[in-house]
Amino acid sequence: MNIHDDWATPFERGNGNQTTTWRDCIDFHQRLARAFPSWLRFDEAGRSDGGVPIHVGVFSNDGVFDPPAVKAAGRSVFFNNNGIHPGEPEGVDACMALLRDLCLDPARRAALGRTVLVFIPVYNVDGALNRHDTSRVNQNGPEAFGFRGNARHLDLNRDFIKADSLNTRSFAQVFTRWDPDVMVDTHTSNGADYQHVVTLIATQPDKLGGRTGEHLRETMLPALYADMAERGFPMCPYVNPLQEIPDDGIADFLDSPRFSTGYAALHHTIGFMPETHMLKAFEARYHGTRALVEAALAHTVAHGDAIRAARAADRAAIAGGAPVALDWSLDRQRSRPFRFSGFTAVHEPSRLGSYQRLRYDRGAPWVKDIPYFDRYRTTVSAVPPRAYLLPQAWHDVALRLQGHGVPLQRALRAGRVPAEACRITRFDKRRMPFEGRHLHDVLEVETVMRTADVAEGDWLVPLGGPHDRFIVEVLEPLGIDSFFRWAFFDSVLDKKESFSDYVFEDEAERLLDAEPGLRARFEAWKAEHPDLLGDREAVLGFIFLAAQRYAEPEWRLYPVLRLLELPATLFSAED
Structure with missing residues (x-):
């Protein structure tokens, strides 16, 4: 033409x-x-x-x-x-x-x-x-x-x-x-x-x-x-x-x-x-x-x-309830041959420093089969709940969900619903920011059943529609690119109160006698960390974090809750 x-x-x-x-x-x-x-x-x-x-x-x-x-x-x-x-x-x-x-x-x-x-x-x-x-x-x-x-x-x-x-x-x-x-x-x-x-x-x-x-x-x-x-x-x-x-x-x-x-x-x-x-x-x-x-x-x-x-x-x-995969790993036991057209790789001394540089010799092309690893295994998955409950305090997350086309509903009145909650027991935050956020690389969570308080205006994120996979992968904290990994919920990772060591020293001794099991956990910690016994902040910090008396219930509690049943009258669709 x-x-x-x-x-x-x-x-x-x-x-x-x-x-x-x-x-x-x-x-x-x-x-x-x-x-x-x-x-x-x-x-x-x-x-x-x-x-x-x-x-x-x-x-x-x-x-x-x-x-x-x-x-x-x-x-x-x-x-x-x-x-x-x-x-x-x-x-x-x-x-x-x-x-x-x-x-x-x-x-x-x-x-x-x-x-x-x-x-x-x-x-x-x-x-x-x-x-x-x-x-x-x-x-x-x-x-x-x-x-x-x-x-x-x-x-x-x-x-x-x-x-x-x-x-x-x-x-x-x-x-x-x-x-x-x-x-x-x-x-x-x-x-x-x-x-x-x-x-x-x-x-x-x-x-x-x-x-x-x-x-x-x-x-x-x-x-x-x-x-x-x-x-x-x-x-x-x-x-x-x-x-x-x-x-x-x-x-x-x-x-x-x-x-x-x-x-x-x-x-x-x-x-x-x-x-x-x-x-x-x-x-x-x-x-x-x-x-x-x-x-x-x-x-x-x-x-x-x-x-x-x-x-x-x-x-x-x-x-219909099929599990949703959240993370994967390369299967290094399975590969297939792929006919690849390459150039010969040459390692030779660099003229800039005392190291071996890599160079590809375009005068020495080759065509041969190389191993191609094209299989991944699911390492983490989740069975979808009926819905997620998102407290209205997390309005930035709600706006992100709506921006991706996810339909939300608002609570018309206060109430209580049975829910699954998870607490973040371990995470690894990157030291350097990545594209404007500190990404979390390693996560461990524990799940508990609780009765959740719903406030008027909280969001329900129902499942059963075309957005289900998106919803599950971004709201389950273990998802490879979940909203949690991208630091949308980082404020729950900070303990809001601390202690002055000269005051807490006496209180720590009282807590070890008063709280069942605390002394045993402390003795186990000392056995595992003998090198830290000379560190005042480490010793008192363990007791402070392990003691129930000064626990903060919201600390490391992931605020998005899984609902296994839909509340019948609490929520209505948003305009």
Whole structure:
């Protein structure tokens, strides 16, 4: 197809090493939407932290642009997200050309069938406007590009669950409104050197689970790898080496919900993150990205009915009480061979220091089978309750849930309900902040039954609907990316009162005599920690924390409660 000059993209008009600016990209899509309103809608979806509009486009070859109508008709939805890392822009340019071709080419429109294409042309708009050529030290072009961080210096591909940025909240509204069946979020890779142009992170199939995970592993991934080879881009899994170099084997990337594909999995959506190799020419990366998006779109068109049925079955299983996996570990006992095209790794003395440097010799390519570890085992799971009770004091959590599309109910009056509560018995907070928060890495909890007091205005988070998996994974503290791990409840981890040692010394002796079992626990602690007996704060601190007399019932008590039965009259749906 000959492209009229009026519809050539900046990439197509350039030298193969140029990417569009944010302004040119938005103008291009707006012009397309004005020229082809029967098929394309292009609107503002929200604002970024920097106050810049975030746009969303919808292409439907029969002009149906309403999500409920699309879903009611049993139509598939394919979602393409671009520019989350604006220094990795090939997806931005590929999306422009793809939409242009759909508008101009009747055959391409017909091939789309009843599938609706939803796209965000540039997600991290703040980073896209922070344009230069200096922030990607390992990348081969383009000539100028955007920056990874947004206006708050957040990496948006770590923010999907915690939603600290306005960008993420805008994204969540688009995503939950359309509830896509398949998502492709375009990226550029970093790491080892090899011959492949395109590598792929897919939603980890064992983590995705259920019938949707089976379709991904057994049907969609083999089809995508075959299709990409036919398109001239033999693909490999994302190169996540077990050791220093890929020769020793690679492992599936565990995409927790902080990442786009892990977030998609919380909605039973199949997600893909193509990672083109940063050392390949930008032109090759552009064409490889477009090939992957088109291959995934074609599979969605051909297998949309099967994917939607699998998603519905998996949602019904959780609504029926099936356990929800919360954390996973790589199965190092299971691997399969993958035919990998690499370069010979060379270790040689560095000219900068007294160490051995790693270099890949592009003059010595090789093709051979390497071990590919693509299986994960569930390590933690939870049986869903009937609902969660969220005290209104945690309004920031309620707002996050609502922002992700989770329906909540409010208590109309005070009351009491039986509930399961858990106390945090051990946690490990990272010393350095990660994307604006101190993440918790190690957790141990103990669960107790209690009668919970409900205050007027408290929130009920009911289960039994399409958001169940999302709710369970973020509200169970042991979830790999739960709200607790992301420090939304850190105030309960601090004991509010302390002691003055010269006063508490006498009181501690009295407590050891007065409280049953306290002296025995103290003697056991002394036997385990003889090196601490000379530390006044450690000795008195143990007695203070172990004594029931000065216990704070709320200390380390996780405030979200599990309800095994729904209270009949306390709550009503929010407006």
